[in-house]
Amino acid sequence: MHRLQSFLYPQSIAVIGASRKDGSLGKMFLTAIQRMNYKGDILPVNPKAESIDGLNVYPSIDKLPQKPDLAVILLPQKFVLNTVEELGQSDIRNIIVISAGFKELGQEGIEREKQLIALKERFNLNILGPNCMGIFNTHKDVLLNGTFSPTLPQPGHIAYISQSGALGVAILELAQQTDLGFSAFVSTGNKADISDTEVIEFLKDDNNTHVITLYLESVDYPPHFMNICRETAKIKPVLALKAGRTKSGLKAASSHTGALANPEYIMDGFFKQSGVIRKNNLQEMFEAARALAKQPLPKDNRTVVITNAGGPGILASDMIEDEGLQLAELTPQIQKKLTEILPEEASVKNPIDMIAGADHKTYEQVAELVLNEEYVDSVILIIVKPPVQTTPKEIVDAISPLAQNCGKTIIATLMAAKDNNSGLKQFIDAGIPVFDYPESAVKALSTMWQYQNIQQRMRKSDAIVVTPHSDYPQTNELKQNNTQAPVRELLEMLRAYSLEIPAYRIDNSLDGLLDFMQKHKRPFALKIANQEIVHKSDLGLLQLNINTPEQMTSAFNAIKDIAKRDILGNNEPQFLVQEQLSPSVELVIGGKRDPQFGPIVMAGIGGVFVEILKDVTFRLAPVNVSEAGMMLQELKAQAMLNGARGNPVVDRRKLSFAISQFSLLMAEHPEIIEMDLNPLIWSAENQVPVAVDVRATVTTK
C-alpha cells in the first residue's frame, strides 16, 4: 500500500491541538473537518477540554481510544517535536505537521527541521509538511476537509498539489466562480519527508483523479520526479506551475518555504522530458485543467468554431493558428446543408458565423451537422448573449444531448453576464467547460491536444528509455585529474561511444606530424595537446589550413615557441594534428553535472545562435534518439538544419544519435563535470556530425 493512502483515505484522524476557542487554528480545523461531514472518526486531542462541538476530546495521545490512521499537529512550533516523538512512541506513524517555524525561518528553523527528520527516521514515520495547509479529499467515501478552509471544495476530478498552502485556499475560493471541481488537495509545505513526487505517484492510481495540477517552488529529486511523471502522463495529464522562475521570484521563494533554487535554464527541458505541461500562470493552468477534466481528448487538431458573432470567431481563429491547432475544412456537402439552415448573411465556412439571429434550434442543428463529420475532432462553441428569442440556457439544453456521446471535444465560450439565464449550471451539468473569452477556450483546447501528444509519446516510452551501462569501464588516467582532461583520452572516449572524430595523431615530434600528413588527407589543423592549455586559438596555439610539409614545419615551430615561452616552461609540448574538415553547419553539444539534476546534456547550433541568442536546449542525461530529436525541434534556428543559406541538409536522425550517445557518456562518467563538443561539424562530404574539438573538466572526487 502506498504511504499516501492513509493521508488521503484515512478511516480516522487525531487532531492534536483541537480547540474550542473561536478564531484559533485548532477550532477552525475542527469546524472545517466537521462541515464537510468527514466519513471517518475524528479524535480531538486537548488536555484542557472534554468535548468540543459534540466530539469527545482526549487529554493526550496515549489516551486515544484507537490508533488513528492519521494525526494532524496544529500546535505552536515549540511543542511539535515532542508531540511527534510521542506519536512515534505510540506507533502512530502518519502525521501532518501544519505548524510553521521550520526550514523557512533560516538557520534555527533548519536545525529544528533536521530534528524532525531524525524523529521520522527513528520511528519510521511518514510526515507531510511542516509549514503546510493540510489535505482534502472530496471522494464520497471520505469527504475530508483537513485544510481550515471555510469554503468547501466543489467535488470534481482535478487534484491539486501545492507547495503553498494559501494558494490552495485561494484557488478553492476562485473555483466558486467556475466549474473547477477537485478530487483532492495536498499542501506539501517544506517537504521534509513526503515530496510532491510521492503524491503524484499515489494520485496516478487514484481513480477519482483525472488531472493533476502542481504549484511548485522547487523540484527536490528531479530524476525521480521525472520518472514518476512520465509514468503518470501515460494515464492522466500533469500540469505544473513552477514559481521562482526569475531572480526576483527565486528570492521571494527562498524566504517562503526555504525552497532550494532550481536552475531555471534546465526547467523547460526538464518538464518536457517529464511529460509535464508547464504553465506560467495560475489562470491558464486551471483553465486547462477544467477542460481536461471534463472532455475527451481530441483525436487530432482539426477544430470547428460555431458562433453567433463574427468578432469572437475571428479571435478564436487567430488563437487556433497561434496554438498549432487548425480550422477543419468543411466539405461542400456540409456547407450546402448549412446554407439551407442559416440566413444569407451567415458564413458557412469555418468559423461558422450563424449571426445574431441564431436561436437554440439553430445551435442544435448546426452542432449536430458538425459533430457528425468524421474529420472534425473538436468544436469551439461561442455564445454571445443572443439579442432575441433565446437564452444561453436554452442553447445549452439543446446542445447537451449531442455533446454527451459524440466522443469529440467541445469547449464553450459564454460571453454573457452570469445570471439565471446564463446557463452556467447547465454547462456544468453537461460536462462542457465554459470560458469567458474565446482565446481562453482555444488555449484550453490546445493544452488538451498537447497532452494527447504527450500521452502517446509516453505510452511508447518503454522503447525510448536509455539505460546507462553503469559498469562501463572508466579510464584510469581520467580519474587522476581534476582539471582539464587529456585530449587523447577524450577523443578515444568519444570513439568508444560511436561519436565521430577526425583522423588524428598526438605527437611531440615534427617527424611524427609529417608522417601523419603523408598518410592522411589535407588540409590539416595543428594545435597544442597539453591538457593544461584551454584557450588554444586565443593564444596562437592553433593553426589551420596546413597543406604542405613547409607549412607544417613552420606551424610546429611557431606553436612550440609560444607554448614554451608563455606557458609550458620546461614541460614538453604535445601536438595534436587532425584532418581539417571544410566548415559547413556547426553544431554544439555540451554536458554538465548539476548538483540537483545530475548529468545534463545541451544541444545548439554553433556560432551566433548559441552565443548571441542562447538558442540552446537542455535535458537530463541520458536521452534516447527520439528525445534528442525533440531537442532539435525546440531550436529557434532549426532552419539551419534544413539546408538554409546553401548549407547541406543535416540528417536529424544522425545528429540525434550523436546527442543521445554523448548523453550516455555523460551519464556513465560521473567524473566528468563539464564537457563540450564545440564545434561538431556536419559537412556534405562526411554526412555525419564530427567532433572537431573536445574539452572536458573532470574530477577525482
Added chain:
Amino acid sequence: MHRLQSFLYPQSIAVIGASRKDGSLGKMFLTAIQRMNYKGDILPVNPKAESIDGLNVYPSIDKLPQKPDLAVILLPQKFVLNTVEELGQSDIRNIIVISAGFKELGQEGIEREKQLIALKERFNLNILGPNCMGIFNTHKDVLLNGTFSPTLPQPGHIAYISQSGALGVAILELAQQTDLGFSAFVSTGNKADISDTEVIEFLKDDNNTHVITLYLESVDYPPHFMNICRETAKIKPVLALKAGRTKSGLKAASSHTGALANPEYIMDGFFKQSGVIRKNNLQEMFEAARALAKQPLPKDNRTVVITNAGGPGILASDMIEDEGLQLAELTPQIQKKLTEILPEEASVKNPIDMIAGADHKTYEQVAELVLNEEYVDSVILIIVKPPVQTTPKEIVDAISPLAQNCGKTIIATLMAAKDNNSGLKQFIDAGIPVFDYPESAVKALSTMWQYQNIQQRMRKSDAIVVTPHSDYPQTNELKQNNTQAPVRELLEMLRAYSLEIPAYRIDNSLDGLLDFMQKHKRPFALKIANQEIVHKSDLGLLQLNINTPEQMTSAFNAIKDIAKRDILGNNEPQFLVQEQLSPSVELVIGGKRDPQFGPIVMAGIGGVFVEILKDVTFRLAPVNVSEAGMMLQELKAQAMLNGARGNPVVDRRKLSFAISQFSLLMAEHPEIIEMDLNPLIWSAENQVPVAVDVRATVTTK
C-alpha cells in the same frame, strides 16, 4: 465642431424602422434607448403606427416635427438606400446605418455600399456603419443606449470602439462581473464613411473618456490613424486588439466586415509608432483598461508587493521581472518598522509577506508605511481570503483612505469568492482595480508603466517628427525605368541623403579600373554594374579581395566573359569597382512601398539573423533618429551591436541616423518600389555604417 459630436452627444434621434412588434430590431432598439432614460428627444418613424410605448410616431421622415441631430436606420437592407436619400433631401445629415447586407456580403453588397457612399457624397452626409451595432454614451447629460443591448452599460471612463458590434454586447455583458465602466461605445461596422480614426480623434477631446480601447479587423488609412493616435496618446492611452493577425483569422475577418487585409508584418511596428498599445486578447486589453481608468500612472517602475500569502507573492515577483518592472528595495529603516508590526514568520523584504494572520489593521499599517516611501511608485496588494478575524471588505475599508490621495498606483488581487464579504464593491468605490490572479494585476500595472513611457515620448513628438521634403529633386533616369534602378544613380542618391558609400568608379574599361586602383585603398571589389543583372555573386559576377593589377585584370576578364556569354549578349558590360571594407558587423536596411501603408522602412542585422530568424523590425517611413533607435532595441540579436563576439561596438546613434535618412529617401521617392542596402557594414576602421551594396526596383507609374 467634430462631426462625431452629433453622434455621441445628440439632442434628438430619429429612429427609422421603430416598431411595436416584440422581438423586432425596431422594438428592441426603442426599448433599449428608453431604458437608459435618454435625455434627448426620441422621434420614431413608422408609417403604420401612431404611438409606441408612449412615444409619438411619425409616418415618414418629412413629417418629423423637428430636424433630428441623428437618424438611425433599422430597416431591412432593401429600404436603406432610399431612406438615406430621403434623409439627405431633408438635410438630416448624421446617420447610423445598423442594417447589414453591404460590403461584407461580397460583390453584390460591395456595389450597394458604393451607392451608399455616392449618396453620402451627394448630400454631404456623415454615416456610421453600415452593418454596425450603434452607439452608446453614458455621460449623465446624454444617457444614450443606441445598441439594442438589454444589459445597460456601467458608467465609467473607458471608451470602446469596435468593428464587431457583437463584441460590444459581449463585453458589456462580461463587464457586469468587474469594475469595467464605459464612457462610450461606437460600433464602426463596415466603416463606409466614419472610420475608427475619426472616432479616436473625437474621443481624444472627450473629457468623460480617459482610456480608449479598440477592436479592429482592419486599419483603413494607416498614416492618418497613426497621426491621430500619436496626438491622442499624449493625453490618454489607446489600446488596440487587431483581429485577423493570422491567415486563419484573416480569412474569417474578410467574410465578417469585408475588412481589407492589413499586412501583418508591419502591424507591430505600426502600432508602436502610433503610440498604441497592442494586445492580443480581449481579457488583457480590458484588464489593462480597468487599471488605466482608475489609478494614476506610476512615476517609475519600482513596485512593492504586500500580501498575506507567500505563493501569490512569488508569482507576482516572477511576473514583475518578466514584465520589466522591478521590486523596490526596502530600506533597513522600513524593514525594521515592519519587523515591529509583523510576526516573526513574516517576510519584511519585498514582497512583504505578512502571512495568514494579517488582519485589516495589519494591511493598513503596512500599506501606510510603504506608501510613504518616496522610492515606491506602485503597490500590488494581494489578499487571499483571510482565515481569521477579518474580511476582504474590512481590509479595503481600512486601505481605501490611504489609497485616495497618495498619488501612487495601487492594484489589487483578491483571491476570494465574490460574496458579500469580498469587498468587491468597496474596491470599486475606492477606485482600486481588482483582479482574480496576481499575474493579471502585474500585467495591468506593466501596461500602465508602458503607457507612461509612451505618453512621455509622444509629448516630445514635435521634436521627433520628420517631414519629407516633397520637392526633393528626383533623377530623371530613375523615372524612366520600371525594373532595376541603375547603380550609379542609386549610389549618388544615397550620398545625397548623407548615407555613406565606399569610394567607387563605374567604368567599362580595364584602364579605368586600374587607374581607380592606383588612387584608392586596397583591397577592391569588382562587380558587374549593368542594372539588369540582379544576382551578381550567384552568377560569378562579383570578385572580392583584389589587391594587384594582375588580379584586377583577371577578375575583369572573368566577369566580362561570363556576362557577355550568359547575359548581356551584345550589350557592353559596365563595371563597378569599390574599395572593399573589412567585414565586421553586417547590417541590413530595406524599404518597400505598401499599397495601404505607403513607404515602409526595415532594419535588421545581416546574415543568419535576417535570413533564418526573420529578426527584423518595420516602421512607416519616414522615421526620425529616435524612432529608428527604438527599432534597434526591438532586435533580438541586438547584442551584436554591443561588441559581441569580438566585433566593434556599433554607434547606435549613427546607425539610427542612417535608418532615418534612408526612410526619408523612401518617403520622398515614390518611384521606388523596393530598395535594399545589404549589407551595410559597420567596421572599427570607418566608425560609420557604409552601404556596400544597394539595389532597388523602381516604377515610372
